Amino acid sequence: MIHFMRPRTVKQRFRLWIALAILMLGLSINIAFYILYQQEIQAEELHNLSDKLNLQTLFIERWVQERTLDMRLFAEDDAVRKLNKPLMEEIFRDFTVLQREFSSLSYVNADGVTEVDTNSATGVKVNERDYYWAAKQGKSSMSDVIIGKASGEPVIIFSAPTYDQEGRWTGLLLGSVKLETIQRVVSSLNSGETADFYLLDRVGVPVTKPRFIDDIRSNPRQISTEITRRAAVQSVSKEAYANYKGDSVFGSYQWIAGHRWLLVGEVSKKELYANLYRLMFVFIAITLATLILSFSGIVVLTRRIERPLEFLLQGTRIIKEGQYGYRIDHAVFKHAPAELQELCDTYNLMSRKLKTTVKLLEESAMIDPLTELYNRRYMMQNGNHRLLRALEAGDPCSVLLIDIDYFKQVNDTHGHLIGDRVLRHVAGVLQRQTGGDELAARYGGEEFMVLALRLGAVQAGALAETIRRTVAAEPYEANGIRIALTVSIGGAACTGLDEGADAKLLLEQMIEEGDKALYRAKQLGRNRVEWESSPPGDG
CATH class of the missing domain: 3.30.450.20 (PAS domain)
Structure with missing residues (x-):
């Protein structure tokens, strides 16, 4: 042992001191990492809980408003x-x-x-x-x-x-x-083995089922834990506490719906630190393995690992900035270990799937899946902004509300499947007759809407008449079924915003006026276009 500690050659001494340096460095890093990362994991998890709660709060608040x-x-x-x-x-x-x-x-x-x-x-x-x-x-x-x-x-x-x-x-x-x-919305955040998101009312009765309670429908019991007491006094304590099961957890909360509901997110302390223990095991294993390798091997290995990881980190930053389709050049990983090459392939696959998923989510949020037109939510959220921009540019705008006449008879006679096909048929007419600055949407049921930007009452009226004639001239025909169709159309126009008028409600006011005209068209016999004589906000 003494002889081993007193090497005689430079080579032996170099290897010994390199091994001791790596060992001491590894031990120091492992100890420091354990102390610091334990705190960082807790802070990061609480931050993640808070981010998820904030995101879900926005969704639930919007859901309640809708x-x-x-x-x-x-x-x-x-x-x-x-x-x-x-x-x-x-x-x-x-x-x-x-x-x-x-x-x-x-x-x-x-x-x-x-x-x-x-x-x-x-x-x-x-x-x-x-x-x-x-x-x-x-x-x-x-x-x-x-x-x-x-x-x-x-x-x-x-x-x-x-x-x-x-x-x-x-x-x-x-x-x-x-x-x-609302259970489906809140429980979608549950991840891992113990992450638990649930909604309580102001007295602690569950609005949604906590993950580890079997049933709340027959007898919803009140939940009173440290997190509910913190919420009652608006405490920002980050300490662990016992949840409704008695397990030690970290948690966060968010009041929503005017302090009527309390959204709670919790994760088990045991699960949280399990990742740390696994990571520490990996660090120790790497440290021991490094002692076995020669200095040159360490240098080569670090080069082959460091450069690919830099590209992976760069890729994650690019995705974070919104470029979901970014791909890493596989040539960079040519000399990297097989695990990193597989990670590169997995990253590129994930990037491609993420881009597709985001695109589908964006489309589903604004496109009606049956007719492939814009949906009502898109029009109400984005239509008013586009309407105001057109009016600020000095362009007149119009709204057309289109209702399929006697559509209920189609459903009653031929069934809802044919009714859906008739809706797609009429939607196809609208797609062909509109474009550019005319936005067509399914407003609800058998009712459609066209927001005609930069078209005044005369031009929009002509467009409405063209739509009416085209629908009447093109009956639905398929599989030996022929259904003659007509539509009633109500329109409203606006050439400017009156002083003192509420700009946020302009589109809603135009829809209300167009709905009145549509009602009048139905009362006067259907299959006609009626125009509101006093468009809202007309300058």
Whole structure:
């Protein structure tokens, strides 16, 4: 042993001191890494939890706003204002088929009794519910988790007051959302073996099922843990705590929906540090292996690893900047270990799939899958901005609302499959007749919309007449079935924004005016174009 520690040749001494230097360096790095990375892992995981919570908060807040807007739009429908109950029921049922967010839609009269319900649960009194009194005061509302009187299951109720044509309060509309609807959204964030995201109401009752609770539908129990207490006092503590299972976890929270809901994200402390232990094992193994290799081998190995890793890191930075299709030149990895070559191939495959996935996500967010036209969400989110830009440039703009006449008869006679094909047929007409500055969209059901940028009332009216004639001249024909089609069209135009007008609501106002003209076209016999005489914001 002493002889070994006192080498006689320079070669031996060089190897010994290099080995000792690598050993000491490896031990120092491992110890420092363990101490520092333990803290970094915790901070990074809490940051990741916070990022996911913020992203999910934006989605849920938008989801709540959209459901509230759905109820308000229903409350403004002519069938609701005129208390046309058969038509209300038909509209409600069609909507629940097309829009599966709501499990049921109901109309409640001024006495608090349901008169129209898509689940046939009429005659139910709800006048003791908070949303009834909110509607009586003219307010839309969203309930906490309650047990539905008709379904007997925990639900969330969206409500909006209704008024007749003279502005008198006639009751309210209710939209029931089962917890499974929002469950799919929140649970999508769960990853790994222990990551758990769930939603609580303000008193701690689960809105969505925590990952490790079997069932909350029959008897949702209140959850009271350290994270709920922190949320109650807005604490920013980052210490680990015991979750509802009693496991030690790190967690973060976010209040949403006006402090009505609490979104919680948790990850097990054990799982979090398991990655550190595995990584430490790898570091120690690398250190011991390095002692066996010669100095020249270390230099060659580090060169062959360092350069490819730089390209991988550069590639991840490029993807982070949004260039999802970036690929790494495989020639760079020609002399790299096989694992890194496989990593390069995997990276390039991941990049290609990521680009395709992002493209599909972007398209699904703005394209109606049935007709391949823009959807209503795209028009409401982007149409107003494009409309204002055109008006600022001094160009007139118009909106056309297009409804297929007697479309319900098509579904009743030929079935919904043929009905879908008829919708695609009419969408094809719109695609051929529009383009450039005319944006065609499926607005809902059998109703379409065209936003004609830089077209005034005269030009847009001509476009509308062309669409009407083309639809009438091109019936749907397939497999021995021939269906003559006509459309009713209502239009509204705008040449400028009035002083004091709300620019954010301009498109909604034009749609409202166009809807009035469409209603008039139907009343006057259908298969015609009607134009609103007083376009909103017309300068």
